[in-house]
Amino acid sequence: MTRLSRRGALQWGANFGVATFAMSAFGTGMASAQAKKAVLGYFSSANQQNFARATGSMQKAMGADVAVDFVGVSSGPQILTAMASNSMDLCNIGSSPMLVSFAQGLPVSMVYVHKIVRDGEALVVRNGAGISGLADLKGRKIGCPFNTSVHFALIAALRTVGLSPSQVELVNLRADAMLAAWQQNAIDAAYIWHPVQGVLLQSGGTVIFTTGELAPSGILIFDAIVCRNQFKQDHPDLVLAYLKELDRINAIYRDRPEEVADTMAPFLQIPRETALLVARTTHTITPKTMLSPDWMGEPGVAESGVVTALAKQADFLVRSGQMPRAPADLSKWVDSSFVKQMV
Secondary structure, three states: OOOOOOOOOOOHHHHHHHHHHHHHHHHHHHHOOOOEEEEEEEOOOOOHHHHHHHHOHHHHHHOOOEEEEEEEOOOHHHHHHHHHOOOOOEEEEEHHHHHHHHHOOOOEEEEEEEEEOOOOEEEEEEOOOOOOOHHHHOOOEEEEOOOOHHHHHHHHHHHOOOOOHHHOEEEEOOHHHHHHHHHOOOOOEEEEEOOHHHHHHHOOEEEEEEHHHHHHHOOOOEEEEEEEHHHHHHOHHHHHHHHHHHHHHHHHHHHOHHHHHHHHHHHHOOOHHHHHHHHHOOEOOOHHHHOOOOOOOOOOOOOOHHHHHHHHHHHHHHHOOOOOOOOOOHHHHEOOHHHHHHO
16 A cells, blocks of 8 residues: 655754665665666656656666666654765655755755645545634644644744734644544644645545645745755756656646546556546646746845745744754755746
């Protein structure tokens, strides 16, 4: 059965226990001698990386002389531990764990906006629980994976109606544990992403808030592509090839979601409607838009929409005790030079 979780705790000190995973899962593959090799992380959902796996397109994009290894991950900390040990080169990641890597000085860079989080992450409430709006959540049990984008979005959503985290009961649940808690009536609501979100809706739930609704208040949440710095220095051609192929796949998700569903359903052995839902709630932008001041901006700029959004999230992580300090200069971690070559 496909695992549904994709992110875990952010606390860096606790994450070095994942090093054993990194060494066992990645070490053997990296030992083989290759002229060029790219180790690419992927989460177990109907996302663009799995579309590339299903169709074999990333190998074609990078070239027959490149050994392309796809390695499954289930959390941001796994990605960061692997990159810290030079065992992973590129992967999509949530902005929260990415910020922690910046604060810790990990030699990685954000090189691309993977997707914008809108309706793909939402607050689902149990039908019949007497919850019709955010204000009704006072005193209720809400499940979400802590230290993730949904945790950040949930607290931001509560603040829009004057509620603090102490006025609700937050329950730390991995995505793959969410359904069991829901079925056992252990929680009244859940803030979560697809495909779990869709399962909860089918199990008597209703969406009352989506992450996209935070945008008017200036809160932008997105997933990014993070790259190990040494890899982009040694193989800039492979980074560019990866991003160009990702951009091509993004166009398929935007324009031909039915094709995505037809490909991903048998590959991941999931219902076609689930794959179609993921495709339709995957919101991406073009490299031209990405290069605008509202997003990553031109290479080397000190201020951009992404930098501003990350600064707001970093402040949240520090104030909530999830990160000891915010990075001094977020702009140096954002590298739009590859996107520039795609415009």
